[in-house]
Amino acid sequence: MTLSAILVAVVLCVIAAWLLMDNERDHAISHRLRHVYGADLELMRQFAHHTPPAVIDDKGTAATQLVDPAGRVVSASNRVIGEPRMATFVPSQGKAMDRRLCDVPGFPGQCMIVAAMWVPVRGGDLIAYSALPAPPWYGSQALLAQLVAASAIVLVIVGLGIYQLVGRTLQPVEDMTAELAEITSTDLGHRVPVPAHHDEIRYLATVVNDTLELLEAALRRERRFTAEASHDLRTPITGAILRLEEALMDPDTVDWPRMAKDLLSDVERQQAIAEDVLTLARLDADRTAQHEHTDLAELASTELRRRLPGRVPIHTDLQPGVVVSCDRLLIARMLANLLNNAQRHAATAVTVAVRAEDDTGVVAVVDDGAGIAPEHREIVFERFARLPESRERDPKGTGLGLAICREIAHAHQGSLNIEDPGQGACLVLRMPLAN
Structure with a gap:
């Protein structure tokens, strides 16, 4: 950036110097023409x-000649005595004329x-x-020297100023880089320093933090999640190991059919946890599933027809x-989970409603059970979180x-939240309508 700024300054200095020298040259030419x-x-x-005499005074010029119409030199100043005529152009009678000529007799290699x-x-x-003598292209040596000196000073000031300015501007970036270099996967506690001045770098530091x-x-x-999953998987495994060890110590007194039933229950719980963990892992890793336009009322009806009769009936209020x-399989999986949860906690019935609100599709699953306390309405969405009532009603649940x-x-x-229906629990899914 400093080099770029210096190059720009060089171009500007050259342009300014050229304009000044051109103006000085024009002024010098005008002055000499008057002379x-x-x-x-x-x-x-x-x-x-x-x-006129044969030798005349040059009148303060470099050379002067009087030439007759035939081109013969009649009189000349000392510098051009014996030289041919200085110029061949002839002005109109009563007019004056001037030219810039090079290699004039008496002034070889010089422009006049x-x-x-x-x-x-x-x-x-x-x-x-x-x-x-014609003035040089740079006007005068004094002006050229002044311009060169001034340009050098300007370039030094610009170079040092831009270098210092860019250095101060990018110092926060260097500090951020150094801080980021210390961050590892096991220590994400570092934060990059936020500059005091409000600019794009401060915004960058804020976004990074x-x-x-x-x-x-x-x-x-x-x-x-890993710790909780490990704990929940370890519990049934530990229970199965203890049962097997006790059974092997005295195999003749063991009720093996009951032992097999208990072990099967533990294995089923492990399988349920593993399937749910796998589902969460897939959702975390890939949210680019192929979506298709789906009527939520039709999808809910299909899911309800597939279900076996539960402990309580399911009422519907489906707006077509x-x-x-959406991904039909995932939404169907979610409806199944919500319905299972509602049927476990309902007292007499479960209601499924589908409706449209503005640009949002809404699916509500309501039960008339004990409900969920306001302070627990976010906790129940945490992984492996289970309230005491849930553990009592479904000991094999995974949370x-x-x-x-x-x-x-x-x-x-979309969003899934617990809203207050007045009695029981109301889980509401909201999704944007398809265009």
């Missing part, structure tokens, strides 16, 4: 109707500004030529035409059913 024309006018005044006008003398009119917060929370959640874009339901809802840009 050489003044010299010609002085010759006109001095020799008007007189015969030559002005010409007619001078009336005795015996006829002569052409007066006066010449001064927010991302680290999310990563740390996700890691804590995964560690807790509530179409969403992952509602967690899976909420993950499925989030995978469809």
